[in-house]
Amino acid sequence: EMIEKWEKLISSKESCELDVWPYLQDLSRDCISQAAFGSNHEQGHRIFQLLDELTILVIQVAQSVIIPGWWFMPTKANRKTKEIDREIQASFKRMINQREDAMKAGEAPNDDLLVLLIESNLKQAKERLNIQDVIGECKLFYFAGQETTSVLLVWTMILLSKYPHWQAQAREEVLQVFGGKRPEFDGLNRLKVVTMILYEVLRLYPPAAILTRVVCQEIRLGDLILPAGMEINLPVFIIHQDPELWGKDALEFKPERFSEGVSKATKNQVSFFPFGWGPRICIGQNFSLLEAKMALAIILQHFSFQLSPSYSHAPRTFVTLRPEYGAQLILQKI
Numbered sequence: 076e077m078i079e080k081w082e083k084l085i086s087s088k089e090s091c092e093l094d095v096w097p098y099l100q101d102l103s104r105d106c107i108s109q110a111a112f113g114s115n116h117e118q119g120h121r122i123f124q125l126l127d128e129l130t131i132l133v134i135q136v137a138q139s140v141i142i143p144g145w146w147f148m149p150t151k152a153n154r155k156t157k158e159i160d161r162e163i164q165a166s167f168k169r170m171i172n173q174r175e176d177a178m179k180a181g182e183a184p185n186d187d188l189l190v191l192l193i194e195s196n197l198k199q200a201k202e203r204l205n206i207q208d209v210i211g212e213c214k215l216f217y218f219a220g221q222e223t224t225s226v227l228l229v230w231t232m233i234l235l236s237k238y239p240h241w242q243a244q245a246r247e248e249v250l251q252v253f254g255g256k257r258p259e260f261d262g263l264n265r266l267k268v269v270t271m272i273l274y275e276v277l278r279l280y281p282p283a284a285i286l287t288r289v290v291c292q293e294i295r296l297g298d299l300i301l302p303a304g305m306e307i308n309l310p311v312f313i314i315h316q317d318p319e320l321w322g323k324d325a326l327e328f329k330p331e332r333f334s335e336g337v338s339k340a341t342k343n344q345v346s347f348f349p350f351g352w353g354p355r356i357c358i359g360q361n362f363s364l365l366e367a368k369m370a371l372a373i374i375l376q377h378f379s380f381q382l383s384p385s386y387s388h389a390p391r392t393f394v395t396l397r398p399e400y401g402a403q404l405i406l407q408k409i
């Protein structure tokens with residue numbers, strides 16, 4: 076659908092300028108809605124709108140001075156937050172009820188995330204998820220499943236516009252593997268240059284730029300003693316750009332550093348962790364890389380692109396690392 080929209084915008088002209096960021100957001104929203112929840116565009120659309128509003132409010136709260144008990148005050152922001160949360164809960168409950176009915180009638184898909192969650196809720200076992208757990212998981216997947224991948228895609232398009240020789244190499248590879256055909260799973264796994272490019276984008280522009288942990292019991296870390304309850308930030312983007320770990324060219328876009336895989340590029344150190352690390356590592360990393368490769372391959376088959384003079388480079392952390400003023404590119408049909 077996105078490709079068709081872009082083609083229409085170009086139609087008889089040679090090229091067209093557009094901000095690709097909202098289109099890529101819609102694309103990844105559609106992917107997670109359909110793949111995980113089998114939900115239609117409209118249902119998913121409202122939930123994303125509400126999550127967007129909730130994110131803005133949460134960021135406002137995070138940036139303000141917290142006074143104990145503030146959350147219980149009937150301020151405008153607190154009332155709005157609770158109202159949005161109620162609507163999100165109601166939307167998910169509706170979605171879950173509809174799916175349960177469809178499952179009973181034997182009309183529902185039986186292999187998506189929603190089915191797994193509902194089945195876990197219906198189990199009689201001790202470890203069954205209750206309905207609030209199911210709603211919590213749906214909320215997390217809706218949020219974590221779209222924002223991050225659309226950010227990865229948008230920075231990839233921006234960097235491939237800035238480095239046209241990498242764009243050309245990626246296109247050559249895609250055309251070699253798929254020609255003009257629709258990309259499929261096995262072929263996507265054979266895309267080496269595209270994978271190197273995506274890793275390098277994730278290194279320089281990690282969507283989750285900072286990870287947070289709370290120390291659960293006092294622990295010694297080198298010369299430091301960290302007390303229980305202390306909050307620690309792991310600055311992913313700083314570690315990803317540290318010249319001591321990555322060399323003097325750490326700030327440069329050089330996908331070739333990943334030509335022999337991640338362990339060679341990192342010399343087996345934990346210096347590249349765009350998807351986190353350890354037991355809470357991103358559960359959706361394969362899904363997102365597959366989605367990004369699929370989207371990028373189709374875009375490269377249809378268009379070449381370059382930065383528009385109106386593009387202004389402004390990475391900004393707003394939960395994820397976003398291009399603050401969008402991604403104005405000039406697209407040309409191939």
Ligand code: HEM
Pocket residue numbers: 107215216219220221223224227281282283286287348349350351352354355356357358359360362363
């Ligand atoms: C480029 C895309 C993505 C990036 C960079 C990314 C990054 C991350 C990171 C860094 C974490 C760990 C957070 C922490 O340790 O505090 C995480 C967790 C998670 N991600 Fe992703 N993610 C991406 C795509 C996805 C997708 C597509 C999904 C769903 C299909 C997803 C679902 C989740 C979930 C459910 C968790 C929580 C896992 C847990 O706590 O056990 N992510 N992600």
